[in-house]
Amino acid sequence: MRADAARGRIRLSSSPRLEQGAKTLSEIAGRLAQIREAFERPTLALLSRGKRGPVVLAVLMSSFSQNQDPVPAEQLHAQVRTYLAELAAAGEEVPDDPPRVLCRRWVKEQWLVLAANEDHVEEYALTSHAQEAIDYVKRLSGDRSMFSQSRIKTILDAARRCANDANPDREERVRRLDDEIRRLTAERDRICGGGEIEIAPDDRVLEEYLNLRDLIAQLPADFLRVSEAVKAIQRVIVGEFRAEGRRAGHVLDLYLERSSDLMTESAEGRAFVGAVELLRDDRLLKELRDDLKTILEHPFAVAVTPAEARDFRNTVIAVRHGMGIVQEQRRRLSATLRAHIARHDALRERELDEALRRCRSELASWMEKSGPRSRAGIALDLPSLEVAHLRQRFYNPGDHIPPLPLADTQAEAADPTSLEELRRQGGPDLGALRELVTAAVQELEAVSAGEVFASAEAGLRRPVEVFGLLHIAAATGAKELRDSGEADLFEAVRPDGTRRSFTTTRTVFTHEQLGALEAHDLDRQS
Template structure:
């Protein structure tokens, strides 16, 4: 029995040490990895362009090598910054992603967890304080309260809490409340920092669980041979409710109700700014004060990371479902298997020194021109020209013409009799009734603009008459126009 328990414990420890988190901390170049990742990535910089990351890692390498740390074979890794970063991607410490139009590196949850462990180890005192024990007791009490099914017990607990609050309010009102000393406030601040350090890894773990679910859904979809309609219904529903598809996502959805409100984030930011300005904050070092002040930003970036992963997963799953074609995918899989089988057969029958001629273009079919129609291939003849009619046909009746466009000929004749210049409003009022329609006012303005006109500061008001006898008044800036283009040029 003892060996079985020991073996089980050993296997659990062995499995833990195989995770990327402990592999990073116990690796040969762990100090360099932790130092570099903590310098390149920060709370306000969760993602870095790949080219910038390579340049910064190269700069860190040069500085450490210049300081003589490369004399120890276990201090700095060999190779270029690009090779080092690619190795970190391969072992699960960095993940490349597309952010807009650029490719970036982000820390994985394992790397964030390793940095937090290092930060807690080197970040000062970690002590059993009143604040930390109270946090534990309050969490246990809250869990017990939520798990309690007897309403009488819950009601009694709420009454005790209300009585305690009433007693505290009474002490403050009579001035008996004593201020909390700075040492206790410092303990509570350290407890807040301890809790906040765990948030980035939690957020990253949620985002990675959503991405893993996305990959599983896409892989399952490609292997799915069910009817397309059934596949669409199931996978579109999974894409729309991606946050509920993983335990981490469901837990985050519950937490989002507390931290997803922008007003709550703003209130948290204001509270943290006020705490940093309190006298007890002088007992904290500059790094602790900066970390305390950045908690709200850390929460905001974590929420944004998870929601971005959710939107991306929903978009990818939906796109995959819309383009899902089981028959085509099966044909592609069969073709790839045939290619791999042919490649294996060729490698078995060919020496390793054999050369392969590259196919630079696919062959084309050598065929002659095909007829495109079964009718006469000669182009059709041009249509016969129109013949002029000796008789003028009346296309429009008088009523239709009355409701038509401007009567340019009559308007030109009317304007020609007004002298070299005329006022457009007066000219319109002096015209005959059949050319005093609203549309003729537009035609008269067009003639004035074509011949040359200038606008005045006075207001002209005219009354237009429609063919049915109704009238409409128009007001516009006064216009003085020429009777012809030639007179304007003179």
């Protein structure tokens, strides 16, 4: 009995250890499965491709602009060929496949998406997975927001707002509001009473700037994920229409339900709705622009590159561009639904429709398995043509006599156009106009666009230079005197010597525009 009791005690004491070991094995197996699933996603697959990963990322970052605009297929193939040749010349190991094959492979790996635009021209665009990989590389290669007072303050503010929204206690909310009012009132009274205004040191503003920049950098991938979700809804809706398993009304209800869930249930959809609300509030937009401008006017901004300052200043433009991508995808989905509903005819021959659907389904399956120049063995089984008589025509040697040789008109050819003549017919010289504005403002402190134009030489007073000068005024935020009733007169001289007068609202350049001229790359914006 003692032995049995001892064995019982041993069994009882060892059971928790076995359970703990099983639990540990279960946890590590679950974590391993989770990690493997993460590595199978396109983003980590792109970052973990060994030597080829940096090459692919470099090509994608160089081929697509900051706004992720689609690139025509042929143009991207040419760019990939050029970039790979440059990397090979620099001694880098690059793929040997043709650019078209590489791009199609990247589409299959979900780094690119290939679609036809409204003009039926095929275009490539980055997916959210590729954008996430690019953003991750940019964050690692640049200055990053570290553990700092700014990061902790952001967490505390977010936690306070979340707790305030989640707390249903009326008295607690009133108490929080009273505390905030007392704190702000005390700070206002201190400043109004002549208290010292503390200016944050450079390192603290830099920390807050990096923290804010990290948040802004996440927006493009969020917008791309919303756009891809809309595309997925489009594929499902089109499939429902083609299958004709439901009525058109049921399919539209499905579309409305999924669109609503996308905008309310997903984090990306809520971010998109927030961006729409931001762009609708002009006052909030102005405050955001003013805040970004104030941040870049702090002394720490001397360490920020012009490109980083331009991207930071154009945050509103980036948000507007991302929202435009999603809205364009939703517009295409609405057009697809409208086209299907307008073309739907219940009296069509259902047997023919079923045959065409099977044909499309088989063709889609065959395209997934086939390669370039593959052939499909299709038996048409068409009946032979029964014709009683065919008209015949005898051979005529005159039909094969070659035409007379062309006359030599080389002596009558016009003289080639010189480079200077082409330049006179071209667009505005923004570089020369910018130097002209800079010199005039430094000399007179405040000068109108008409006065700047009048001081230019004849070669820089073409009609097209008027548009170039107005472009510089708009880009640098020159002041327009609309209420004064004054106007700028532009006496333009065409390349043939004829003159033309133009009148615009009086626009004044000051020293404020000199800083904007240095921060903006106007030649690139044109």
